[in-house]
Amino acid sequence: QKEVEQNSGPLSVPEGAIASLNCTYSDRVSQSFFWYRQYSGKSPELIMSIYSNGDKEDGRFTAQLNKASQYVSLLIRDSQPSDSATYLCAVGPYLISSGSARQLTFGSGTQLTVLP
Amino acid sequence: SAVISQKPSRDICQRGTSLTIQCQVDSQVTMMFWYRQQPGQSLTLIATANQGSEATYESGFVIDKFPISRPNLTFSTLTVSNMSPEDSSIYLCSVEAGSYEQYFGPGTRLTVT
Numbered sequence: 001q002k003e004v005e006q007n008s009g010p011l012s013v014p015e016g017a018i019a020s021l022n023c024t025y026s027d028r029v030s031q032s033f034f035w036y037r038q039y040s041g042k043s044p045e046l047i048m049s050i051y052s053n054g055d056k057e058d059g060r061f062t063a064q065l066n067k068a069s070q071y072v073s074l075l076i077r078d079s080q081p082s083d084s085a086t087y088l089c090a091v092g093p094y095l096i097s098s099g100s101a102r103q104l105t106f107g108s109g110t111q112l113t114v115l116p
Numbered sequence: 117s118a119v120i121s122q123k124p125s126r127d128i129c130q131r132g133t134s135l136t137i138q139c140q141v142d143s144q145v146t147m148m149f150w151y152r153q154q155p156g157q158s159l160t161l162i163a164t165a166n167q168g169s170e171a172t173y174e175s176g177f178v179i180d181k182f183p184i185s186r187p188n189l190t191f192s193t194l195t196v197s198n199m200s201p202e203d204s205s206i207y208l209c210s211v212e213a214g215s216y217e218q219y220f221g222p223g224t225r226l227t228v229t
Binding site for chain 1: 117158159212218221
């Protein structure tokens with residue numbers, strides 16, 4: 001059974017700090033990785049996707065992937081109170097999968113609070 | 117990314133009744149998914165819906181309880197049948213828009229009394 005593990009938190013950081021969110025996964029053949037942000041009462045919003053080992057930067061967000069360690073992380077630089085949300089890690093299958101095999105497995109989420 | 121709408125946005129239903137949730141996308145997509153999210157919990161996949169084929173259900177979910185239709189590449193429905201209070205949850209549809217990226221609709225908040 002595929003598993004995606006995240007620290008549930010809550011994680012609190014002061015405004016302007018770097019927030020670090022971590023995720024591990026069990027299925028070694030996974031090749032697609034995603035971070036979603038979910039505000040309370042809202043649906044998940046895709047903020048980052050990463051497919052290759054290393055870092056991927058988009059504005060204040062950096063996703064880091066280490067397939068050998070089965071580890072993916074999200075760094076949020078210059079954290080703002082508006083970043084306060086639950087962050088969901090999602091892991092997808094081998095890139096040429098088809099049909100229902102294309103489903104994502106979600107972690108339980110990490111609740112982040114950025115303190116003004 | 118695709119623009120996804122769901123109807124209704126919320127509903128309060130009596131036990132034993134059924135509710136059909138609609139999901140509409142502004143572009144043609146192959147893969148659509150239905151999830152359930154209970155308060156404070158993560159997402160649980162109910163089924164995968166491809167156009168022109170039967171939906172594929174995850175363990176613990178059955179077609180008699182959660183029938184799904186996928187009549188074309190922009191629309192799907194999920195019916196929650198013979199509802200009980202345990203079915204109270206947020207139901208979300210999502211679409212895949214390439215490279216496994218999924219985008220979610222706004223969700224349907226269901227309360228069963």
